[in-house]
Amino acid sequence: MALMFPRVARNFAKNGYYPTDEQTLERILALITSPETGEVNVIDPCAGEGVAIAEVKHHLGKDNTSAYAVEYDHERATHAKTITDHCLRSDLMDTMITRQAFGLLWLNPPYGDMARDTTGIAAYQGTGRKRLEKLFYQRTLPLLQYDGTLVFILPGYVLDMELANWLTNHFTDLAVFEGVDKTFKQVVILGRRVRTKETQQDGDRRAFRDRLVDIGASRLQADELPPVGDAVMSYVVPRANKDVGQFFRISMDVEQMQEEIARNEGCWADFNHVFASTDKLAQRQPARPLSDWHLALSLAAGAISGVIHSPKTGRTLVVKGDTYKAKTRRTEFREDDEGNLIETITDTDVFVPAIKAWDMTLGSELFGQILSISDKPAENKPLFELGRVVATQGVDHIVRRGFLDLQPLLNRHLSGDWGEIAAEDWKLNDDSLNPEPDANGESYPGRLFSSYDVDDTFSGEGKIWIITEWDRSVTTILLPSEY
Structure with missing residues (x-):
């Protein structure tokens, strides 16, 4: 046969x-x-x-x-x-x-x-x-x-x-x-x-x-x-x-998404059913006018979502809120009675709002783009090029299941915030961004390395490493155990 x-x-x-x-x-x-x-x-x-x-x-x-x-x-x-x-x-x-x-x-x-x-x-x-x-x-x-x-x-x-x-x-x-x-x-x-x-x-x-x-x-x-x-x-x-x-x-990939859009002749058979609030629920006025803090919290919790029109700017956004857990680390130093330096590290879990918006303003340059809404000022211009961004299997496994958002970490890396690394490594990164010229007047950039503390519940490790090669051709996101 x-x-x-x-x-x-x-x-x-x-x-x-x-x-x-x-x-x-x-x-x-x-x-x-x-x-x-x-x-x-x-x-x-x-x-x-x-x-x-x-x-x-x-x-x-x-x-x-x-x-x-x-x-x-x-x-x-x-x-x-x-x-x-x-x-x-x-x-x-x-x-x-x-x-x-x-x-x-x-x-x-x-x-x-x-x-x-x-x-x-x-x-x-x-x-x-x-x-x-x-x-x-x-x-x-x-x-x-x-x-x-x-x-x-x-x-x-x-x-x-x-x-x-x-x-x-x-x-x-x-x-x-x-x-x-x-x-x-x-x-x-x-x-x-x-x-x-x-x-x-x-x-x-x-x-x-x-x-x-x-x-x-x-x-x-x-x-x-x-x-x-x-x-x-x-x-x-x-x-x-x-x-x-x-x-x-169970999880949908790009091809499946395209097939569903083609089958439904759009993203949803009934747009209002998915995004608009139902008229059947009784609407109650809040006890007091909502402050910006209240609005941000409601958005992040998903309590407010749907199509929002701005009379002032004429923009139309489809808004959806979510929250993810991050970890902040504080390091304190003190001396004991004998003059020895004692280091105390405190990890604290914080819930970070992640509000996304889909710009549906006709004629806008941002039409169809996904935007992030934040109370932070717009980030400065990146200090360097990431090149091709790749992730290891371990990181991909965590991200695909929604346990980790890589974008904030990449933003920190691009802005020169190298995370939780030693002082000499921090200086080495800074020197790699602005290398001193040699005797011939040539300067050569070096490799950039960042380490960020993250929740270890799903990865089994408390850190994520980001490495950008010296020629800025590739940036790799990995777990320490995969190095």
């Missing part, structure tokens, strides 16, 4: 992507069959370019099989969308998918230990070694319907007692084989999902569990997948027992 969509990346790792090799895929497909009648739903939650799940659909019957795919990488997801029925470009942990709606789960997850900032770490359930393979197994198991078929492709050394117990508790008719391509030491586990009380007898279950553990510890080698035509077993993929009602990404 030749692949319908051969790709160069099929047989080697590409940016952490380990596609199933062609021979292993062919031999796995020889072990699964479709039901005699009925529609079938199959899913690959780490689909890559979508080739594997597309081959599954073709093998089971393209007319009665619906292939669903989830892929995080934009380029690979774009290709997967062309060969699957439904494809989400999303992190699997950021999806909402109907449970027990799929007759086959093709699981070839990312390989590796979980970092502290891995999406889904908080939901990870387990006491053993935290691995991405285990996280994806936990997240996707509920998607598989009972009597459904699991195809689990992972490195053999990941099989420990914890994962072996999970598999033998959730599946029966289990089989484990060695992949044809030995590059990544992969094994293929097949099984049929059943309720825990229906798993095989304790003796059989323990024997297979110990076999998995021995394979993981390299004390035992799994048999190689039988060649096509020599299969001694067959897994029947059951027909769908429910519709896939939910299959979407």
